[in-house]
Amino acid sequence: MxxxxxxxxxxxxxxHTVTLEYKRVCYYTNWAQYRNGIAKFEPKNVDPFLCTHLVYAFGKLENSATTNFEWNDEQRYGEINDLKKINTNLKTLLALGGWTAGSKPYSDMAATFATRKYFINSTIEWLRKYDFDGLDMDWEYPANRGGRQEDFQNFPTLLRELLEAFEEEARQSHRNRLLLTAAVGVGRAVADTAYNVPEMSKYLDFISLMTYDLRGGWEKTTGFNAPLYKSSVDTVDEYNVAFAVEYWLKKGTPKEKLVLGLATYGRSFTLQDPTIRGVGAPASGPGSMGSYVQEAGFLPYFDICERQINKRGITYRDEMAKTPYLVDGSFWVGFDDRLSIYTKVTELVIKKQLGGAMLWALDFDDFRNICGYGAYPIGNLINATLAAAEMGVSVSPPPTKIPAATLPPVTGHxxxxxxxxxxxxxxxxxxxxxxxxxxxxxxxxxxxxxxxxxxxxxxxxxxxxxxxxxxxxxxxxxxxxxxxxxxxxxxxxxxxxxxxxxxxxxxxxxxxxxxxxxxxxxxxxxxxxxxxxxxxxxxxxx
Incomplete structure (x- = not known):
């Protein structure tokens, strides 16, 4: 007895101690290979143990069929999928869509049964040929940006037919079913017009919220790319990550399928008056290009933390938004650091028991350890925090102390x-x-x-x-x-x-x-x- x-x-x-097995979804971008010097990012730079799901961005939709986007994608497919030989638990997916792809090609493909079927067959063939484990739909956005109103229903119809085809193919091939996921916009207007959330959720394995790009250099005042909560100057509680999560949950997304998007980059502005430098300060446009990515108004995390350790500018933190920003003369950038990422993961992913966290993107994290926190400081913090939660324990917040620029990285052991x-x-x-x-x-x-x-x-x-x-x-x-x-x-x-x-x-x-x-x-x-x-x-x- x-x-x-x-x-x-x-x-x-x-x-009672079994906790969620959180997903760590990471995006690999196939254009990062064209950057120069230490910003150049290739499959060999990917840590195969950092993520549970590695998403290759992007493939291309051409005449309702899936094909490659870059000239060497097929070579890169092999290099990415070879990582599964090192980490046998890793799953890889091919993403289709993205901002530059627009909406019209996807709207045209989803409009009829015949074009959807043609797309589905070509996609299954493409994914199996190159050893991907699934498809990530990044249609930005149904019924918007050149799409048609019928996309609101055509998109879930496409997802249902994809899932049915994936299941049938798995039965016939005796292989694991291909995964089906989506990355979605989070603005209220987009969420309301683009996504039939309850219907979509039936067919998707998980849904990644693109909870970033909420503010940027296209606006006339400074603001955060991805604040956790509304900032000290926001009058409307909408342009923040917590609102987006709650809104998608209220619209019918099962919490275990919702994956929180986290950005490894910041959005910058040029201040009209350098003496007026807070959140909501007047701005004349996007900030100047950084040292590594040739895009005004945009800085990868490793560019920002390098400025910090070299004492270029002053870092502030909006305590309401739980988000930092750096000011250097007329240059202003709002971003996420390790503390703000930790707070998002604990406050939203863990406390609300979401499905996991998504990282956009690997090549913007400090993958070369420029700043002395160790390689992939954002990605590894997410991984360790979620791993601890899976074991039923917690970790304390990381310090905000900036490493000395002249010292080599030090790791406790x-x-x-x-x-x-x-x-x-x-x-x-x-x-x-x-x-x-x-x-x-x-x-x-x-x-x-x-x-x-x-x-x-x-x-x-x-x-x-x-x-x-x-x-x-x-x-x-x-x-x-x-x-x-x-x-x-x-x-x-x-x-x-x-x-x-x-x-x-x-x-x-x-x-x-x-x-x-x-x-x-x-x-x-x-x-x-x-x-x-x-x-x-x-x-x-x-």
Whole structure:
């Protein structure tokens, strides 16, 4: 009976601690190869473990058929899909559309059954030929920008027929079904006229919100590219990321299918008067081109953080919008840094239990570690924050301290004791490890020889668990965190009978306001699951 009771308790624990498996969707752009110097970006620069879904942007729609856009796309397809040999869990998709493609070609294709069928057949053939795992529809936008009013219904019809064809092809080929996703505009006017949200949601595996480009150099006052909340000068609560998420949820998108778009670039302005420099300041146009991307009014993150470490300009933060901006003379740029990205991920993706986060785009992140935060500082922060949430723990916000321009990057690293006492057994597999949790209450305990691990006691059973990559265990706050926030010392060990652990009462986690995921440690908070598991696995538990 004891083992039956433990089975019930542990299965209840597992059922209650299972969190969402968040998607990390990253876009690779096929025109970044034409940039010069350190801004040049090719498939070899992609970290294959940074994302769960890697989207190749863009293919081309030509005469209602899918084809390549760049002259060397077919070579690049192979290089991108070869990354799946390194990370076998990686999924790749081909994106069709984008801003420059416009709407009319897609509107024409979706207008009739015959043209839709022709497109669907050509797309399946193209995706299978080049080993993609799915299609990402980036039609910008149905019923807008040259499209027809009927697109509002034709687009979900196209998606339904695509899904049906993907399912049939999978049955016949005995292969995994091709994925079907979409990237969508978030402005209220576009959302209302372009997208039949409840109908679309039936057929899509996930929907990526393009929650950026909300303000830019085309306007007459400075504003943020992607503020989390409305800024200190906004009179309407609409042009911000939180509004877009809520609006799409209210329109009928299942939360688990909604993926939050995050930008690795900023939008810049030229101030009319350099002495008037706040949010909402008068602007005469877009900011000047940066050092790496030849587009006025646009700066990749690595260009912005390079200015910061070289002390070019002053960085401010709008506390209402939770978003920074940098001012250098008459130059003004609003952008996302690691702290603002972290806040979006925790406040929206994790707390609202969305499907994940999307990164536009890989080539704008600091992939070469120009700024000293490590390669892909934005992408890796997203990855680590979501990985921690999946494990039911949280991480504290990253610091806003700017690295010194003259110093090489420094990364914290904790090394386990290379010569642990062979007579100790702190993590199970022997008498001390087997009895530790029988002598301590349920909770999380610091690992005695490895700061990146921790011990979890459940029902007198011990489970050794790893923190997500780049994180270490914080025994004070009972969570995995960035190494620079944690004072972790390899614990001194004596004899087999006095292995030292640092203990944390797990009940304190329930009162934490830092992450709602932490309540998942409490078996008692889910009695219904306890009853269900007990009924399934034993008739004797109740």
């Amino acid at each position: 004891a083992w039956l009771l433990f089975t019930c308790v542990y299965l209840t624990y597992l059922g 904790y090394t386990p004791n290379p010569n642990p006492n062979p007579n100790t057994n702190p993590i199970g597999g022997g008498s001390e490890g087997d009895t530790f949790c029988s002598q301590h209450p349920d909770g999380m305990y610091q690992h005695s020889v490895d700061c990146s691990k921790y011990i979890r006691c459940v029902g007198e059973e011990m489970f050794e668990q790893d923190c997500p990559p780049s994180l270490v265990f914080d025994a004070v706050n009972s969570r995995c965190d960035w190494d620079y926030n944690v004072k972790c010392t390899i614990l001194i060990q004596g004899t087999k009978s006095n292995v030292i652990y640092s203990t944390t009462d797990i009940s304190s986690i329930n009162n934490s306001t830092k992450s709602p995921m932490n309540t998942s440690y409490h078996i008692a908070s889910c009695p219904s699951l306890f009853i269900i598991y007990c009924f399934i696995f034993s008739f004797f538990c109740l």
